[in-house]
Amino acid sequence: MSHNSTQEQQVEILIVDDHRLLLNGTISLVGDRFPRAQIRSCQTVQDALTEVRKHLPDLAIVDLSLPEISGTAANVEQGLGLLKVLMQDYPQLNLMVQSSNVKALIRIIPEIDNHQGGFTIADKSVPIDTFLTRMEWAMQGLTHTKDLQTDLEVKPEWLEVMRLAFEEGLQDKAIAQTMHKSERMIRHYWSKIQDALSIYPEEGKNMRAQTQIRARKIGLID
Structure with missing residues (x-):
């Protein structure tokens, strides 16, 4: 046009x-x-x-x-x-x-x-x-929408885990209580989140901190 x-x-x-x-x-x-x-x-x-x-x-x-x-x-x-x-x-x-x-x-x-x-x-x-x-x-x-990383598949419950952890400051036990899930399930969610973000154990690096940095960089959290 x-x-x-x-x-x-x-x-x-x-x-x-x-x-x-x-x-x-x-x-x-x-x-x-x-x-x-x-x-x-x-x-x-x-x-x-x-x-x-x-x-x-x-x-x-x-x-x-x-x-x-x-x-x-x-x-x-x-x-x-x-x-x-x-x-x-x-x-x-x-x-x-x-x-x-x-x-x-x-x-x-x-x-x-x-x-x-x-x-x-x-x-x-x-x-x-x-x-x-x-x-x-x-x-x-x-x-x-090519400005977005559209190949990343993130489930709503993963977003909620990150929001509660990184924006509300909750630990896994409190996250589990808030989401009405078991702590084991919350740990499972973290594993899935980190796999989606290509974050794996590295000597001298904190995986949870790396997850927060990566998630904020690509827009998953504020």
Whole structure:
């Protein structure tokens, strides 16, 4: 699709970002590319769900670090949760993630793979031309996720183990109690996690610490 044809389209675009300055900048960029577009914006998960339900836009551009409601703290898990709901309830919705935390999308790869609408990713540091190109790809129903390590298969319970250990600071016994599993099962999960991340015993290295470093580097934990 050429730039001229996309510029002439009458489309509805929703932009979700809790930083007002960045939100205004994105609105300006999108408005320049789509002068006839109906552009709506919001800053929280709940407002985004309301806007999509009311207007069902042609494209939603979503940050990942979002507050649930106004006045509460923003975090990546809430943005990921918003995406999961949108992909489940609106399987044809075209989505673009514009965020400084795009690596975290690895946690919802199965949902992204099953999504029928467009799905593209742009780190907030990419050049404007790259942002605009990926926005148009999403509008066309295309997928662009090659920035993620999509060949890594991580189960939800593994993510929960790492979250409880590395973000909540729990030891295996407390993790087992929280997850209603045996300590033996938690140790089994660690073994599977470390195998998936290619972390094996090395002289002088702490495997749990190596797991945390690797998991954070590729976006499995914040």
